Amino acid sequence: MxxxxxxxxxxxxxxxxxxxxxxxxxxxxxxxxxxxxxxxxxxxxxxxxxxxxxxxxxxxxxxxxxxxxxxxxxxxxxxxxxxxxxxxxxxxxxxxxxxxxxxxxxxxxxxxxxxxxxxxxxxxxxxxxxxxxxxxxxxxxxxxxxxxxxxxxxxxxxxxxxxxxxxxxNQKNFNCPKFISYLEMEQILTFIDNDSSLCREEKLKYKAVYMLMEYSGLRIGEVLGLTIEDLKISTNSLGETLYTAIIRNRATDSSNQQAKTCLTVQNFKDYNSSEYKTKQIGWQEVLLNEETYYTVTDYFDTLDSRLRKDNLHPTNADCVENHEDKNFRNYYIFTNKLNNKPLNIKCLSNYTKKVFKACGIQLDKDVRENNLFHRFRHGFSMHLLYEKKMPASIVIQYTRHTSTRSLEPYNNPTNEQLGQLLLDLENENLTNSLDNLF
Structure with missing residues (x-):
């Protein structure tokens, strides 16, 4: 039987x-x-x-x-x-x-x-x-x-x-990398630029999605849930330009567009609650580098320009801020090119697998052990820890973890990174020893 x-x-x-x-x-x-x-x-x-x-x-x-x-x-x-x-x-x-x-x-x-x-x-x-x-x-x-x-x-x-x-x-996945390094990210962006199957709008879209995860540590749901009112430009006290993205949930979000560490929204009434308006509870702020910011905005401007020619517009999203322009309409940034709906995560997954294979980046087989998209956010954490050499107590402010303990699963250095860390420590000790001689 x-x-x-x-x-x-x-x-x-x-x-x-x-x-x-x-x-x-x-x-x-x-x-x-x-x-x-x-x-x-x-x-x-x-x-x-x-x-x-x-x-x-x-x-x-x-x-x-x-x-x-x-x-x-x-x-x-x-x-x-x-x-x-x-x-x-x-x-x-x-x-x-x-x-x-x-x-x-x-x-x-x-x-x-x-x-x-x-x-x-x-x-x-x-x-x-x-x-x-x-x-x-x-x-x-x-x-x-x-x-x-x-x-x-x-x-x-x-x-x-x-x-x-x-x-x-699933031992065959033992050597499957847990994160995308910045060197691999450069290979990915180069592959997209040279992918003749994509138009300029599609190239900008995929680059923007990956850059938000790799260079700013966004989760895939946070990326797909971004709207045009979430992107901000400001100036700090030193006169420096800051590029940021606001992470939050909306009633119009699908299950694939959720910011899992922000307040879950049931309906539009939640927008007026004190919790929704409180930073780290209802919303979070993420720093973007200049290149990422303008790749995202360039993509949306290209998308919007194409749609306007056919009297269309991107997918509507709830507007949760007060705007001086009373005719302001909010839209989700990332959209499917064919049906003008929010970017389909399965289509994105299929293209990502294509990119990984082309760049020689190993994929999980049969059972997902290392999340396809989370490897980018993981790469952001590893870059801060081992390339920027930030202490974990500072890294969590960028990754938005609640404690250094919750950051521990991201700490998976390669043998090369451990070797470089040891070499740096030896050089530092040598320098200190020479300083003491004089």
């Missing part, structure tokens, strides 16, 4: 389908597993709800996230919801309650999260994107804490450790 688990996309969501086949590959039975998560806002508080297949609220999950973790950030609550939801989905696939999962099934759950064939009772699991080992550890820990909360004190989940086969899976 063969068991196949498929992940089926439906609208903006997804559900799982279990197919049971006999030895002659004939379908004996199949059924769908549909758990639905959503959020609702009541009195300025966001509540997270999990519904089972019969659209009944899973009360223990509701209490765990909204009561026990009442003061946690929305991002934390969303992560907990995702992990616990997958635990319930897997139990439903196994046709049992979460309290009845066996050790063998818990081992399968780890493979289920990784998104590939288990070689066990469930012969194949087809998922759109498997989770990295780091995320599997995180999900298992969340589920263990939830099981304790549910008073399943003797449950095997509490003793669950990642199996060696899961830990050692």
């Amino acid at each position: 063969k068991y196949i688990i498929e992940e089926v996309k439906s609208g903006k969501g997804r559900y799982f389908r279990k197919i049971i086949k006999d030895d002659e590959n004939r379908i004996i039975r199949q059924f769908d597993v549909k758990y639905t998560s959503c959020s609702t806002v009541i009195d300025d508080m966001t509540y997270y709800i999990l519904y089972d297949g019969n659209m009944r609220i899973v009360e223990s999950v509701y209490k765990y996230i909204n009561v026990k973790y009442k003061n946690a950030s929305n991002n934390t609550k969303i992560l907990y919801m995702k992990a616990i939801k997958q635990l319930y989905e897997f139990a439903a696939i196994c046709e049992c309650r979460i309290s009845e999962l066996t050790i063998d099934q818990l081992n399968q759950f780890q493979y289920f999260l990784r998104g590939y064939e288990t070689g066990s009772r469930v012969n194949s699991i087809y998922m759109y994107t498997g989770k990295s080992k780091k995320d599997v550890y995180k999900y298992i820990s969340i589920c263990q804490a939830y099981m304790k909360y549910c008073r399943f004190s003797n449950h095997k989940m509490l003793d669950c450790n990642l199996s060696n086969s899961v830990k050692n899976a």
Whole structure:
């Protein structure tokens, strides 16, 4: 008998389908597993709800996230919801309650999260994107804490450790780089300039997207959510010109345009809240270098000029500032050339893979371990740490991390960088020794 688990996309969501086949590959039975998560806002508080297949609220999950973790950030609550939801989905696939999962099934759950064939009772699991080992550890820990909360004190989940086969899976990605160096970035920009398949507008677009991530440390969602009113030019007390971008969320943003460390916006009323107007809570400010700023504005001007010829305009975005020009209209900066909608992240991903291959930059295979776009932001952090030699306490002000501890996952120097660091220290010690002689 063969068991196949498929992940089926439906609208903006997804559900799982279990197919049971006999030895002659004939379908004996199949059924769908549909758990639905959503959020609702009541009195300025966001509540997270999990519904089972019969659209009944899973009360223990509701209490765990909204009561026990009442003061946690929305991002934390969303992560907990995702992990616990997958635990319930897997139990439903196994046709049992979460309290009845066996050790063998818990081992399968780890493979289920990784998104590939288990070689066990469930012969194949087809998922759109498997989770990295780091995320599997995180999900298992969340589920263990939830099981304790549910008073399943003797449950095997509490003793669950990642199996060696899961830990050692995907070893072929071991040497896959975690960040894009500035030298590789120069290769990328040169490739784009010479790509005959792109028009000038498209070249500017891709260069601007990559430059915002590599040279200013923006996340991909923050890039895609940028609007024309977010770009600023100012002068400091020394008369120097400063180029900045304001990072914030809008009600018109899609799920791919979210600034994950800023206040989540439910509707236009949130724009008037004190939280939304507070720096580091509702919005963040990022410094841009001059080249990045003018690459972005040059791209948008080229896009806008093309659209105006056809009496069109870029995609509308909510305007959240007061403007002297009462006719001011706000637009998202990055747009698909063909349909004039916000830039599609899958199209951007496909082109990025093309660029990486052309520049000899290794890609992850099968399971995403090193996020395609996050490698640019990672490169920004590494440049500040090892090229600019900034202390971590200063770097986090540029990367917008809350602490030096949260910066640690970005600290993955190459052997060359470690060697150069050691050489610099030796030269510094030699200089100090010579100074002491005289």
